[in-house]
Amino acid sequence: MDIAFLTDTFLKLIAALPMTLILFVSSVAIGAVIATGLTAMRVSGNPVLAAISRAYVFVFRGSPLLIQMFLIYYGLGQFPAVRQSFAWPLLRDALFCAIMALAMCTAAYQAEVIRGGLQAVPAREIEAARACGMSGFLLLRRIIAPIALRQALPAYSTEIVLMVKTTSLASLVSVWEITGTAQKINAQTYRTMEIFLVAALIYLVINFVIIRLLGYVEYLLSPHLRGRPAPAST
């Protein structure tokens, strides 16, 4: 075992960790905003908006993320109109395109998760709130959103953890995050096993930390499930 090589590889890969985290955090955050919009459209009661939201989810969940990313990065740049537009400085930036593709894709999955959470809000809670005179935004803020969030959290955590490894696709549009850097070192040294095992280990540690953090959030959001006295008899 070549400790010096492993250490060197580890340091090079850790240097790429910030890029993976930037991709991860920004795409999950932007995805959450888009997903909220999609869910709002879906439950708006307007058939046109609901159909648009359904079509979005169908397209982005039914095709691979890689092709979506290539479509944004290579596809849009093909048109002179896009190249001359104000958005071109952004759209020719690989990092921006990668984040947008990741965000738009995870938004489709997140929208389904949020919708599942909304459907799990018991009708009687909403009726009780209405009976107290709550309506509109107050009802959403105090009753629907907290319950839906709590219900959706386990599935939401799964989606967030999946996003960590999905960021690796950004390497294929030349964003040098961990997997891309690993492949670059591999192309130079051909010591495949050692390099990819170090990279895998870094991903597993990131996942472990994120799962722990999300577990803590879940714990914070479910005080009503804790500290119940043990049943007297079984």
Add this chain to the structure above:
Amino acid sequence: MTWIDYIGFGEHGRGVLLIYAALMTLGVTLAAMVVGAIFGALVAWGKLSQSRIGRIAGDAYTTVFRGVPELLVIYLVYFGGSQAVTAIGGWLGSEGFLGLPSFIAGALAVGIICGSYQAEVFRGAYLAILPGELDAARSIGMSKMLRFRRIIIPQVMRFSLPGLGNVWQLSLKDSALVSVTGLAEIMRVSQTSAGSTKQFFLFFIVGGVLYLVLTTLSDRVLGFFERRVAKSFRGSIGRA
């Protein structure tokens, strides 16, 4: 040339290539599902076994291959496999670099990944078998193998069908990543066609539509099988 000429079946059209690419995507996904079923069954067996080592090995497998990027696994199998093939070739007297065929590398890599998902599906299906049925089989004197063949296998296959459907859809999309090994499936052919005609937008849209067609069709087929399998449970969701 209009866009229809690019994707059509004419002289410069890529229609035939795209059809072959779609079949290649189906083929590599099918092969991966078979590989994954073998790995998945072994891992599920380990996870369900009494042996501590079996459980730890099974848990390690599912944690690693569900947590590590698919792309990393594909690189590992492709480059690692190619080095192994080159080494074996070296012993047999061949000179130079030998590559692992990209179809085999792709099927193996996606198979290893989907095996970790299939393991969970199989485990859940096994746990859904009523313990009373196994007791009953034992009480009328069925041996371990006979119980496995007559009681466990048929029910595990039935209960795991919806879960396997999800894994299939997942693997269909993961197979796009095999394009990095040069396998001429939908992603790769869209890329090369886009590159040589400079029609990036068109070919990536076409590639995306082909994937949507495949996922929608598989959804139909899976629904059909699920309904067929549910026939014997008529009148109730599960079992009494």
